[in-house]
Amino acid sequence: MSGILASMIDGLLIGSVYGLAAMGLSLIWGVMDVINLTHGSMIALGMFGMYLLFSATALNAYTLLLPLIAAGLILGTVVYWLAVNWVVGRSQLMSLLSTFAVNMVVIGLGTAIWSTSPYNVNFTVPGITVGEYTFTGNHICAAISAVVIALLLELFLYRTRAGKAIRAVADNRAAAELMGISSTRVLMVAFAIGIALAMASGALVSTLFPFTILSGAGYQLKSFVVTVLAGLGKPFGALIAGVLLGLLEGAVSPFIAVSWIPLIEFGLFVVVLIVFPRGIFGKATA
C-alpha cells in the first residue's frame, strides 16, 4: 500500500469524527441562530466523561457512548435554561457572550478538578494491518460510531414528528408557532441534541488521543471550519464536510510538513466563503 493511500485512509477515519463534532455546532447554529461557544468545553466534558466512565466500569468504551449521550442531553437542557433561553432571538453578540461565559465556567471548574495534565482512555481495539501500515482499531471504531450517530440524527430529523418540528422552527419560527409548535421546547431539544453530539464526539476523540480540559478548543475551531464548509444548519452536510476535510489533510500531508496543514485548511475556508458563501451544501438542501 502506498503512503498516500494510507494517509488518506487515516484522514478519512479522523474526518468522520471532525464531522460528528461539527454536527452539534451546525444544528444549534442552524436552528437557533446561536453560535455556541460552549462547544469546545462540551467536547472536553465528553472526553472526561468517557475517561471517568471507562475508569469506573472498564466496559467497552464504545458502549459507554449511550450513557454519555444521555448525559449530554441532560446537560444541554440545563445549559439551555441557564444561559441560552434568555438570549434566543436577541443579538448574536448576546448569545456569544452568554455561551462564552458558560465555556469559561466549565473550563475553570475542569482545570480546578483535573488540572491541565493529559489524560488517556486506555482502551485498545486491535487494528488492521495492510502491508507496512496499520490502521488502529480505535480509529476504525470511532469512525463507524460517528457515522452511525450521524445517521441516527438524520433519521430523527427526517423521520420523526419531533425532528420535523425542529426543521420547521429552523425554517420559520413564527410560522411553526402558528402551527401549534412550542418553539421554546423545540429549541431546547435542538440545543440538548447539539450538546450531546459534542460530548459524543469528545468521547470518541478520547479513545484516540490524550486530552486535557483545554483540548476541546482545537476541535471547536475545526468544527467552525466544517460547519461553514457544509453550510449553516446542515448537520449531515457537516459530517460529509468533516470527512472531506480529513481526506484533504490525508492527501496533502505526504507532500508538505504537517504543521502547514492548518494553513491549507483555513485557506480553503476563505476560498469556500468567497465561492460558496452559503456552504458547499447550502443550495442543494436549502
Added chain:
Amino acid sequence: MKRVFFTAFLLLLSFATTTSAQTITVGFTVSRTGALNVDSLEQYRGFELWRDTVNAAGGIKAGGNSYKVQFTSYDDESNSKRVQQLYTRMILEDKADFLFSPYSSSLTATAAIVTEQYEKIMLTTGAAEEKTYKLGNQYLFQMFAPATQYLTAALDALKSKDPKATVAFVYEDASFSVAVVTPAKAYAQQLGFNVAFAEAYAPNTTDFSAIIDKVIASKATVLLGGGHYADGSTLARQLYGHKVPLKMVTLLVAPDSPQWSELGDAAVGVIVPSQWEPQSTFKAQYGPSGADFGKAYTAKYNAPPSYESAGGYASGLILQHAIEQAGGVDTAKVAAALNSTDLTTFYGRSKFSTVASEHGLQVGHTIFLAQWQNDKSGALVKQVVWPLAGKSADLKYPIR
C-alpha cells in the same frame, strides 16, 4: 540590677548579630496549568524538597547569619507572556533575592530578559538550550547539560550497535527540541547514518498519524526526537499502535517521568537522554547522597524522582553553596561564588562557563541515556544504558 540588664542586653545583641535568623526569598514560576504542567511540577517538587530540608536544618548559614528560605511563586500557565509579567512582579513587588527559572527553554529565555534587566541571579533548570547563555548575560547560571549533548549520546550508542541504521528525526517545533535536533542531524550524518526523514510538529499535536505514515514510507529503523511530556507520550503510544517497525526510539524529556510506565507496552524500549538517574553514583562533595535524596523525595511525594526533580533540588544546593561561599546574600558576591563553583553533588558535577561569549553555560554536567526495560518480575523500570561505564543494564537493541 542595671548591670545585669546591660549584660543581658549585650548578650542578646551579640547573639542577634552572630546567628540572627533572616529570610531569603527565592522566586520562580511553575507551569501548574498548560502543556508543560507535568515536567514543571516535577521540577517544583525538587525546589520544595530542598527548601524544606534547608529550613528543617535551621536555614542557610553564611557570614554568621542563618537564612531561612521562603518562596514566592506563581502559575505561569506554560505561557511566556505570563512569565514576563510574573518575573517582573517577583523582583519588584515580592522583592525576591534570587530566582529559579521556569520550566523549559522557551519560558526561561523570556524570564532571563527580565532577571538580567534587574541584575538578579537566576539559576536555570529545565532549560537546556544554549542560545540564552550566549547573549552576554551575567547573572544566569545553567544547571542542565546543554541541549547539544542530548541526542549525540544516543547517536554514539546507536553507532556501537548498528552503524548502518536509517534515522528519522520527528520533533516538537519548540526552541529546546530544535536546539537539540539541529546539531544532532549534523552529527548523525557525520557518523555515517542515513537521515531518511526529519520533520517538526506543532507543540500541541495529538494526532501523529500523518507523520507516522511518513516515517514508515521513509523506511527509517530508528526514530529520535520528541519534545515534552504531552507530545512525547502521545507519539510513543501512536508509534506502538501503528506497529511501526523501529529498532530504537529515543525521545526527549517525556520518558523520564515516572508517569511514562502508564503507557504499558508502548513504553517498553524507549530511551530518554537524562540529566540524572536514581542509579547515578556520584560521590557528593556537598549535600545529600543520591540514595538519601531519592529516599526523602519518595517519602514526601510517594513517587520516584525524575531528573527534573533532581535538577530542581540541585539548583537549590548550588545556590545554597554559593551563598555560603559568599558569606551572605549580596548579589555580586554570590554571582562571583557561582562563577568559581566547581562542585559535585548527588546530581553530578556543576561548573559554569566564565567565558564572556557563553557566560553561565553548564560545562561540568553530562548526559546519561536511560531505557525503559522489563525487569525479571516483568515490571517496567528505567535502566541506565549509556555511558557504558555507568550502565545499570545493557542497551536493548532492537526494541522488539
